[in-house]
Amino acid sequence: MAQGQGRLNSSTKRPKGNLSDGNRKLDAFSKRQTLAQHRKSLPIASVDKRLVEEVQKHDTLIIVGETGSGKTTQLPQFLYNAGFCGDGKLIGITQPRRVAAVTVAKRVAEECGVNLGEKVGYSIRFEDMTSSSTRIKYMTDGLLLREALLDPHLSRYSVIIVDEAHERTVHTDVLLGLLKSVQDARSKSLNNLQNTKNKKSNNDIQLKENGAQGLNFLKQYQGRTPLKLIIMSASLDARIFSEYFGGARAVHIQGRQFPVDIFYTLHVENDYLDASLATIFQIHLEEGPGDILVFLTGQEEIESVERLVKERLKQLPENSKKLVAVSIFSSLPSEQQMRVFAPAPHGFRKVILATNIAETSVTISGIKYVIDPGLVKARYYDPNKGLESLVVVPISKAQALQRSGRAGREGPGKCFRLYQEDQFGKFEDSTKPEIKRCNLSNIILQLKALGVDDISGFDFIEKPTRSAIVKSLEQLFLLGALTDDCKLSNPVGRQMACLPLDPIYSKALILASEFNCLEEMLITVAMLSVESIFYTPRDKKEESRTTKKSFASPEGDHLTLVNVYRASNEFLEKRSGLSKEKREKAFRKWCKENFIDSRSLRHARDIHSQIRRNVEQLGLRVASCGDDVLQFCRCLAASFFLNAALKQPEGSYRALANGEIVSIHPSSVFFKNKPECLIFNELVETNRKYIRNTTRIDYLWLTELAPQFYAVQN
CATH class of the missing domain: 3.40.50.300 (P-loop containing nucleotide triphosphate hydrolases)
Structure with a gap:
């Protein structure tokens, strides 16, 4: 296989003497020649x-x-x-x-x-x-x-x-x-x-x-x-x-496109992750050489399938184990992203587990087979309810064609669509522009900072709905970012516009400086800015739950995340004398033992460093609330008041801002022991509406800390 060219095998003798510099120069020259030839062929x-x-x-x-x-x-x-x-x-x-x-x-x-x-x-x-x-x-x-x-x-x-x-x-x-x-x-x-x-x-x-x-x-x-x-x-x-x-x-x-054979399922696939896994091994064991690209909806799914691939490989005969799984998604550290572009080891096949980033944003060579479950994760905002949710939805026809096209860039390929052919006909022709389906608060805040006062009059390529603009302006006003005449407030609105975060997170950091808990809030915002910190292997559910309890805070998920971050800090500080490589290896081992996603935690640590610099530049005072966690919980209530929910008699929750009936996500520390009132970070919609990342609050705090929104009630 071409992928094996240039590798040394066990019988190859390495040159002796002072030829290493010459070899390096020759390798560099050869690489430049290869790159130049590739550029000319585009x-x-x-x-x-x-x-x-x-x-x-x-x-x-x-x-x-x-x-x-x-x-x-x-x-x-x-x-x-x-x-x-x-x-x-x-x-x-x-x-x-x-x-x-x-x-x-x-x-x-x-x-x-x-x-x-x-x-x-x-x-x-x-x-x-x-x-x-x-x-x-x-x-x-x-x-x-x-x-x-x-x-x-x-x-x-x-x-x-x-x-x-x-x-x-x-x-x-x-x-x-x-x-x-x-x-x-x-x-x-x-x-x-x-x-x-x-x-x-x-x-x-x-x-x-x-x-x-x-x-x-x-x-x-x-x-x-x-x-x-x-x-x-x-x-x-x-x-x-x-x-x-x-x-x-x-x-x-003009591009280069070779023919791609499309295969559909005969029946509806109820579990597309299982179907994806089965198709990976069907291709690996029955089809000719060529790498496999699998489209999944997010980091959690990708890492779950990656673990399952590795587990399944252990059960195969030695000569069938030559499959290596690599991942690519937006929050993956940049050095790990590069693994998808490296050729597989000689004689191995590569399976790339990717989000829709691999549709058009990046080109990965060597792909001959594509597995497409026909789904994508997208944010949808309902301005009437003021509710934003993360939903897994069917892709569009345009996306399906882009996905299948990945298999035909270098030669004839095959695309396995894990849905029936008549389902493809029901897909929308193209994806709905994000501006038509998202909360506009963040973008309006930036436009205001750029001096655009009349948001409705801005020359959008496609105008968002008036109700979406009005609802987002209302949210920014309630957060204190806008004055009564819809101008950027000073200093709060201007400070919020300077932070590269969701407006609620920005307001939380500004308030935390006043509540003397900015140290804890910086950690919280960093941890909320990445996908799930914890993961639960299918075969170790009880063990992972027990381990997670060791970090759990009785106040909720936000302080649980703070505990995880501080535990990782303590672990790394104790090993500060080790080399970078040994320290990193020990860190990954500690994460694995505690069912923590090391990539997410590493990304959160990087984000924390950056936003700490941001708040210091704004002159905000970074202090810790210490053992006074009540101050931190009150600060969360003052920041996330639009995401408050009250327990209902049957055990579900009613979101106070819009009356929506929701349930606590199974990953929450409150999944079984439900408090009367809480705030949440986001709403995720799968087979039902779940609220994720919750903290217990006193219902009366809402009228005290957010009187602009909550009228005093009996």
Whole structure:
């Protein structure tokens, strides 16, 4: 197999003497040659000059190219080589997902033969790998929105490429509106400058009289150039983008697609995880060489299936064990994300367990088989109830086609759809834009910080419903972020806008400074920002529950998470003398023994470090409540008052904000011993509505701490 080339086997003798440097140079040269050949073979390589000419001619360009055409990695390099980074300007490329921004930046740095963070870098929430020498910058769309808070004209950029625009995330949609206005503002600036120059030549004396003022004006616009905007989409229908930008030119790049055989199930699969597992081993044992890509809905499912694959492999004969499972999802640490791109060991098959990030955001070579359960996890917001829920829903036809297409990038492939053929016909044609189904509070807060007072008048590519805008404005007002006339409040609203978090989390941190429990709240917000910290293996349910109880707080899940974090701190501090590698190995072992997801906990620790720096920059006082956990619980009630629920006679709960009947999630410490009143972090909808991450509160605290929402009742 080609995947085994370049590996040393047991019978290969290593060279002796001083040849190692020469070998390294030879390997580096060989790698550069391979990369150069790969770049030349990409579909986009044949139209490089044409694309550069199109960008030079048009300020806005839409590029439609299938995944794998090379548009994400190659176009920024074409533009850099064509001189678009003159005067120290940057080419910025936005991605909807952090994983894509990181992995693509690493690849492009490798192709350019530079260290990551030099000419090529990336910037995502809580992680910045750029420097003053960076000229090609990959980033999340949300991060560029935040950058606009400091630089409304985005004056550092000559070109901005909005990649994966077809995904229509809320940040992408808002970013398109913002970039449209930035283009307009920069064009007007240039016109004003030209008019000033004309006036100077016509009336030199007047400019001399107002010398200082004229000089300041010229300095203000010095180096200001039109913003080149490129929108890239893997969807063939680019009309909506073209029309939004006044009939902008669209260019199509042909991709490479080999035939893919589609297989459907004969019957409805009640347990798609079991069906996925069975199909993985059916392919592994019965089909020819080639890697397998499995689409799952989130980190919990992925890690569950990964464990099951490893367990099942132990039961197989030795010659059938040559299968290695790797994962990719958004919160996976960047060094672990890279494992999916590495070839499997010689003679092995790789099975990649992925979220919908693998539909279009990243291209993984070697895939010949795709397993598609036809589901995706999405956030849906009901503005009438003020309720946001995380729901597993059917994918769209467009997503199904993107998924099956993954199997045909390098040769003929097969796609196993774990649903019946008539079910495919019932799917929506395309995914509903996120802005039509999400809580807009966070994005409205950012728009307000950018100076957009009239949210309804903002030039959205597709307007959200009026009820969604009104409900989000109401929520921000209740959180104290807006004044009576809907302006950003000072200091609370401005402080909230500076924190890269959900508005409720931002308010919780600000309040925690007043309640003298910011240390605990920083840990809580960091732990809530990642997927589940605990996991429960199917064959060790009781053991895992017993272990979890050792961390449990009688006050609820939030303090339980604080206990886990502090226990991990204590464990690592005791091993501070070990090497980094040994310390990390011991940490993973401790996590496994305690049924804690080491990847989630490591990610939470990274987030904690970043948001601690954020709150210190805002001047908030970081203090601990110590043993006074009542203060911490009161602070949670004051922050999450919109997520309060009261116990009903039959044992369920009624969400006080909207009357919705909900149940406590089985993972909660309160699943069996239910308190009278509690606050929760989120609502998750599967076969029923569950509230997750709960803390016991006194019902009377709500009228005391959130009188703006709760009227005093008998």
